[in-house]
Amino acid sequence: MLTIRLAPRRAVSGVLALPVAGSGSTDLARPRDDVALLPEDAAAEAAALVDDADNPGRAGATQILPRPLRRPERLLLVGVGAGDEAGWRAAGAALARQSESTARTVALPPDCDPSVVRGLAEGLWLASYQFVAGGRRRRRGAITVAVDGHERYADALTQAKATVEASCLARDLTNTPSSRKNPAWFAQQVQQAATSRPELSVTVRGPRELAAEGFGGILAVGGGSATPPRFVELSYRPRGARTHVVLVGKGITFDTGGISIKTLDGMKLMRKDMGGAAAVAAATIGAADLGFRTRITTLIPLAENAVSGGSFRPGDIIRHYDGATSEITNTDAEGRLVLADALGYAVRRLRPDVLVNLATLTGANAVALGKRTAAMYSDNDTLAGAFADAAAAAGERVWRMPLPEDYVAYLASDLADLYSAPTQGAGSVVAALYLREFTGDLRDRWLHLDMSAPSWSDRPVDELAKGATGWGVRTLLRWLATVD
Structure with missing residues (x-):
């Protein structure tokens, strides 16, 4: 991980980055003594460059001023927009994409x-992430953040580091090819992470335990694969916790679509179909690292949806953990089946105060909201508002979607309690309504995030690297920090 150090302001040689405010203001760009210690010629040159640039204060905009044989040798003027946390996040991402071979200093306002x-x-840190064959590439280099009273910013840096480490863990898990990443491998990664953190404990159920306890959805989806399913229960129980949160993440380690097989284009990125599982696991580890006071139980149903003689079929009826039955209408709507088992288990066995699930559930999410925004569903206005606030602070967008009661009729099956995937349309909404059927008396304390589209980025943009984004980790950690 790139090294970031806090230090008092001082005269700088090498590369100095200076902030530029947006909204037409260039006050921050004028390198006054209270921002950085600059010789007069550098201050004048920086001011002239800003005056001549087009919208230099836009968050993430950069202007480069070489100054050979002088100090500092180069100035980087970086836009911070309104100067809020989001603007500075964009500025940090822009700086990360500059040359990594030179030590740099970033001067902050007093x-x-x-x-x-x-x-x-x-x-x-987030923009410095890069995944290559064999794992994450470790970025070298150092950046000094120069600000007076730098000691009082140490906690903010600690929070940022723990959040980014958790986000990058989720990215690593999601980026890993499915030739390596099967349910057993994922469960092992969670166990290894918990081993180094005594406040975490892990229980892993294999096929025998799943059959004995009645996890019919997980067994059905994983039945066609040579790598059997798993159900991971990750627990964080800090002393004095007053609130118990259960997080559930969809963990399909590869999705062929099963007998309702996908096209090649629809299948080639399906290693990301466990992005929800990666997010909830990583966020729980991050919460432990940050010492949060909330009890967290994280449930991760893991399966590979493959095609074989053992695959489940359209028309099959499966019985879930809570006893409810589903008539299968499309084997490519498999994520909701494993989530249904996990939600039923949470309600019957754990009885938490709040129940939250994340899933790369539907392509309809992207049709409605595009690549950067997750669909959020909840009947609880307070819970939904808290999550929206957390997502905004974290820089991950959500949009609350409706749960129309008249659409519940679409789920009615003649042979079972529910159709798994009705065909009337409104794919993301109906999938959410299906999941709600398994929340029991926690229905008014449940929230669902359909985050298939924002779990992956086709190119580097802002703080996102190409590939898995780790979406949801930052939002979860911001929200969990507010839970009493």
Whole structure:
């Protein structure tokens, strides 16, 4: 991971980055003594460059001023937009994509809010991420963040680092090819992470336990694969916890669509179909690293949806953990089946205060909201509002969608309690309504995030690297930090 150090402001040689405010203001760009210690010629040149640039304060915009044989040798003017945490996150991401071979100093305004340091650091670290064959590439280099009273920003930097490490863990898990990433491998990764953190414990159920306890959805989806399914229960139980949160993440390690097989284009990125599982596992580990006071139980149903003589079929009826039955209408709507088991288990066995699930559930999410926004469903206005606030602070977008009661009739089956995937349309909405049927008396304390589209980025943009985004980790950690 890129090294970020806090230090008092000082005269700088090498490369110095200076902030530029947006909204037409160039106050921050003028390198005054209270921002950085600059010789007069550098200050004048920076001011002239800003005056001549087009919208230099736009968050993430960069202007480069070489100054050979002088100090500093190069100035980087980086836009911070409105100067809020989001603007500084974008600025950090832009700086991370500059040359990595040179040590750099970023000068911050005096008495800035700690959120400035958090946003800058998150942007620097997240945009530095790169996954290559065999794992994550470790980015070398160092950046000094120069600000007076730097000691008071140490906690913000610590929070940023733990958040980014969790996000990058989720990215690593999601980016890993499915030739390596099967249910047993994923469960092992969670066990290994928990081993180094005594406040975490893990229980893993294999096929025998799943059959004995009645996890019919997980067994059906995983029945066609040579690599059997797993059900991971990750627990974080800090002393004095007053609230119990259960997180559930869809963990389909590869999705062929089963007998309702996908096209090649629809299948080639299906290693990301466990993005929800990666997010909830990584967020729980991050919560433990940050010492949160909330009890968290994380449930991860893991299966590979493959095609063989053992695959489940359209027309099959499966019985879930809570006793409800589903008539299968499309084997490519498999994620909701494993989630139904996990939700039923949470309600019957754990009885938490809040129940939250994340899933790369539907392509309809992207049709409605595009690549950067997750669909959010909840009957609880307070819970939905808290999540929307957390997502906004984290830089991950959500949009609350409706749960129309008249659409529940679409789920009615003649042979079972529910159709697994009705064909009347409104794919993301109906999938959410299906999941709600398994929340029992926690229905008014449940929230569902359909995050298939934002779990993957086709190109580097802002703080996102190409590939898995780790979407949801930052939102979950921001939300969990507010839970009493």
